[in-house]
Amino acid sequence: MSDARGSWLGDVQRWVTENVEALDLGPKADIAFFRERTWGAVARVETSQRVLFFKAQGIRARLEPALVNDLARHWPGLGPDVLAVDAQRGWLLLADHGTPMSGSLGPAAQVRVFEQLIGQYARVQRESSALIERWIAAGAPDRRVANIPKLLERLLVGDLWGALPLRPDQYRAIEAILPDLVRVCDQLAATPFAAALDHCDMHGGNVLIGRGSPRLIDWGDACITHPFCSLFVAYQHAVAMMPPSDRRGTALRLRDIYLDAWSDLASATELRTAFASATWLGYLIRALSFAYMLDPSHATGKDDVARFLIRWTDTHLLLGRADELVEAIAGQTE
Incomplete structure (x- = not known):
């Protein structure tokens, strides 16, 4: 694993853990990436109480965090529920809506x-x-x-x-x-x-x-x-x-x-x-x-x-x- 990727994964782990704790979902936040492509990556996040999903967007899809957050705030029920967002880094923490x-x-x-x-x-x-x-x-x-x-x-x-x-x-x-x-x-x-x-x-x-x-x-x-x-x-x-x-x-x-x-x-x-x-x-x-x-x-x-x-x-x-x-x-x- 490259140093840059290791540092990025560490930042992701810290950000997800901080938000899981802030949401009172327990201290546990096990992250397992299952999709990594040039335009983004998706990971399953298993907490002490429920399953969430982390999504990181590539530079070409940096719109998504701001857009999905707007949709969740103003028109809930169409897109995913957003639990945390870092629009600058292109990161989202999302609820589990099934398969x-x-x-x-x-x-x-x-x-x-x-x-x-x-x-x-x-x-x-x-x-x-x-x-x-x-x-x-x-x-x-x-x-x-x-x-x-x-x-x-x-x-x-x-x-x-x-x-x-x-x-x-x-x-x-x-x-x-x-x-x-x-x-x-x-x-x-x-x-x-x-x-x-x-x-x-x-x-x-x-x-x-x-x-x-x-x-x-x-x-x-x-x-x-x-x-x-x-x-x-x-x-x-x-x-x-x-x-x-x-x-x-x-x-x-x-x-x-x-x-x-x-x-x-x-x-x-x-x-x-x-x-x-x-x-x-x-x-x-x-x-x-x-x-x-x-x-x-x-x-x-x-x-x-x-x-x-x-x-x-x-x-x-x-x-x-x-x-x-x-x-x-x-x-x-x-």
């Missing part, structure tokens, strides 16, 4: 859990608009729709992540639909719900069940963008794993549950049109997220980004056909 639902529930059951979560999630998006600038200052990537064409351009020329594994014809296909991208972004920017927090990684591995109500965890990928991009990942994980005959109805039902929180701001047709367009932008949001969080040498990640961009171009012809576009996106596994 990831992807490990125990099939796709249909996961969808039912998302049905419970997304109404509350949408309400938080609506009510947290005053915190957008605070979260951007804390590290949330600013992917508001007006910025997306420029961000895509930087991704394509290699400014954000180096060269992508795309053929010349695939670059040409992307360039051919850039005017439509600008048009869609302009339309979405003009909606009364143009920017909000997006978890950006809403799949079954990031929903904990088994101890109280389901909780949405792992907010390190969160960004500020159009709120209606939010179901893209859930579609490509849970819905896409459903039997083909069930996908369309499931995708549209999730959409309508989610949009109910916005129903006072536009007609159902306007909301569904905007939702389909924003979900189409989900390919780009996901590609930008991978490029932001992963090391440029991550070959598999670059293949994933290229696949997102290719699928984005492939679904372009469905713009303007809202239900069909949502169905197509929800039929693809990430």
Whole structure:
């Protein structure tokens, strides 16, 4: 073990122990790390009375402590309960909310859990608009729709992540639909719900069940963008794993549950049109997220980004056909 790592682990042990004692959970705080990656580390903390979790964020995900703490204070019950936070060091001490639902529930059951979560999630998006600038200052990537064409351009020329594994014809296909991208972004920017927090990684591995109500965890990928991009990942994980005959109805039902929180701001047709367009932008949001969080040498990640961009171009012809576009996106596994 390097001296630097040993010193860091000692600091973690002291911080966790101090907070466990302050919470009157006893003097015992055994820490066992079970996930360590470039963007963060997670440890199980066993105290004399209960199990907790410690999370340390890498530099690219330093937003999460401030964000999760804000959510726990103002909108308890959606994200994890925060017992202690050190935003400067990127450390969190969290309650135990169970296990990831992807490990125990099939796709249909996961969808039912998302049905419970997304109404509350949408309400938080609506009510947290005053915190957008605070979260951007804390590290949330600013992917508001007006910025997306420029961000895509930087991704394509290699400014954000180096060269992508795309053929010349695939670059040409992307360039051919850039005017439509600008048009869609302009339309979405003009909606009364143009920017909000997006978890950006809403799949079954990031929903904990088994101890109280389901909780949405792992907010390190969160960004500020159009709120209606939010179901893209859930579609490509849970819905896409459903039997083909069930996908369309499931995708549209999730959409309508989610949009109910916005129903006072536009007609159902306007909301569904905007939702389909924003979900189409989900390919780009996901590609930008991978490029932001992963090391440029991550070959598999670059293949994933290229696949997102290719699928984005492939679904372009469905713009303007809202239900069909949502169905197509929800039929693809990430």
